[in-house]
Amino acid sequence: MQDEVQLTSQDFDLGRVWNNRFANLGPAFFSARTPTPVREPYWVARSQSMARELGLEDDWWRSQEALEAFSGNRPLVGSRPLASVYSGHQFGVWAGQLGDGRAIMLGEVQASDGNSLELQLKGSGSTPYSRMGDGRAVLRSTIREFLCSEAMHALGIPSTRALCMTGSDQPVRRETLETAAVLARTAPSFIRFGHFEHFSHTEQHEELKKLTDFVIDGFYPECRDAPNPAAALLAAVTSRTAALMAGWQAVGFCHGVMNTDNMSILGLTLDYGPFQFMDGFDPNHIPNHTDTGGRYSYKRQPQVAYWNLFALGQALLPLIGEPDETMAALEPYKAIFPAAQDMRMAAKLGFTNSNEGTSALINDLLALMAKERTDYPIFWRRWAQHLAGQPVETVLDLFHDRPGIENCMQQLQELESKFGQQPNANLALGSSPAIVLRNHLAEQAIALANQKDFSMIQQLLDVLENPFSEHPNHTTWAGFPPDWASSIQISCSS
Known part of the structure; x- marks a missing residue:
């Protein structure tokens, strides 16, 4: 359908200084x-x-x-x-x-x-x-x-x-x-x-260098004095991307379309399409119903990010010069991602540092949650609230496998004894949001918006801007999703 509206000729002044680099x-x-x-x-x-x-x-x-x-x-x-x-x-x-x-x-x-x-x-x-x-x-x-x-x-x-x-x-x-x-x-x-891939695959190496210099000078100035600035840039992007993946995994966020053209050179979450915050925990969850092969499932996101970084490394190879230097710039991902994820998950337990004990407990909790499809946001919030003084039954009642979750609680007590300190409830509460943008909340806001009622969008925004706080006026938004939420299908057109 062709647009018939004409551009208004008079400019609008935002009152800000523009810099069109x-x-x-x-x-x-x-x-x-x-x-x-x-x-x-x-x-x-x-x-x-x-x-x-x-x-x-x-x-x-x-x-x-x-x-x-x-x-x-x-x-x-x-x-x-x-x-x-x-x-x-x-x-x-x-x-x-x-x-x-x-x-x-x-x-x-x-x-x-x-x-x-x-x-x-x-x-x-x-x-x-x-x-x-x-x-x-x-x-x-x-x-x-x-x-x-x-x-x-x-x-x-x-x-x-x-x-x-x-x-x-x-x-x-x-x-x-x-x-x-x-x-x-x-x-x-x-x-x-994908910007770097474009100029590399079309063999526009002068433009590739120009783009690389632009990004280094504007966003990664510490790479300029490195012996190999392009390799240093790749290493810096690798570090940021690893940290981003740890953030996604810890909060249960599934992007849905992790193509290289949807990957930010600054390590930002970019291009929201068929994304989803998981309800019931499922490592194999696929948010995009058109992703029939499950390439972009929750558990594969860290691996796909590394694959995408490898593609970026290939694109930068004309500037880096040696394949070995390219691989060396990518290698830290294998240590940075798991370390960052361990730290984020230990914080959800209430500990400032990760160790073998916290990792073991996390693995057991996730395995138990996967077996029962336990609600991911609610479990972690209740865990944090228990550390803050709420009855342990609020956590135990989420599971049919009572011995399994009681064993995990016993592990927590052993960690407390071993390290001589109790978990930090405030740390846990600040690491496990009370509310995330679940699909059914977005669907409800969309349904109202289709009737020209935009009030829920603004209300959701106000709550989502303070995700770690309790919102007494919106307790249902922080509760279990309705049964119909499991039938929501999100595609690339979303």
Whole structure:
């Protein structure tokens, strides 16, 4: 369906300083592209915390001009809209050239701390990289990304952020006929592993070096003086990615589509599609119902991340020079990831350090939880609450295998005796959220939004921004999912 709305000619001034460094890399890296307007846009949701980080006033959005600007209907003063080109591996297969098919980067705006943040409009129309697509995002998927990116940030897991989202009754065809939405999202950079793969596979080695220098100078300056800066960059990205995977695994987050073009060079959670926070614990859980082979199941995420890093290493090989140096830069992943995961899981137990005892207890707990499909967020929250003084029965009652969980509680007592200290309840409470964005919560917010009721989105955002606190007014949101939640199917179009 063709858009019939015309771009409003008068620019909107956000009142921030723009610094369009990526646009200065040159035409090999992008295509200039103006957003395609949507019909009669309306506000759906805004993140005031993100707005404050950008240094915007609380009422920044209270004008028709702002609404039009963040719907793609009006230019922003100082912006240089573009769509970047990249390539990548999708489900382990080389997919060739890809690119920003439904996201247009407006440029880099200076935040309140003086750093620059890239600002994108996702769902703002077709680009040269849309591959026959319409370049639109639908209300359903945009709500999910808006909420989850802000929720992950509040959980302390590196992520892109969301500033606001707008909607339109303009129809968009996916599995069914839906309505359009536009998400304004931010990150220090949206550069992906796939950007490096693109210039390496097309043998544009000068551009590959230019991109590498850009990333090092802008985000990894400690790599500049290394004997081999490209190898040092790979090692630094490896470290960040390993830490990111530990965060995902500890909180029970499943991404769903870990293609190399969805991997951030800064170690951020990027491109929320068929993601899910697990309900019942299942190491083999596959959040994306189109992933029939289970490549991106929960338990495989750390392995896939290493595979993707290897692909990045191959892309950087023309600059690194020696395969041995490439592999040496990747090798620390094998130690960094398990160590980071052990620390995160020990914290959920209430211990500041991991050791053989905490690891053994974690393994036994996870095995027991997997056998019974115990609710992952609720178990860990009740464990932390027990450490804070709640009756142990709140934990025991989650299991049919009473001897199994009692054995785990006995292990905990032995650890207390061995180390001469009790677990830190505050540490455990601060490591196991009271609420996460479960699929059924997002579905309920989407159902209301389809009726033009956006109140639950804002209420969910307010709660998800404080995930480690109790929310007495929303106890059902922190409770067990309804029976129908297990039938929710999420695909790549989500």
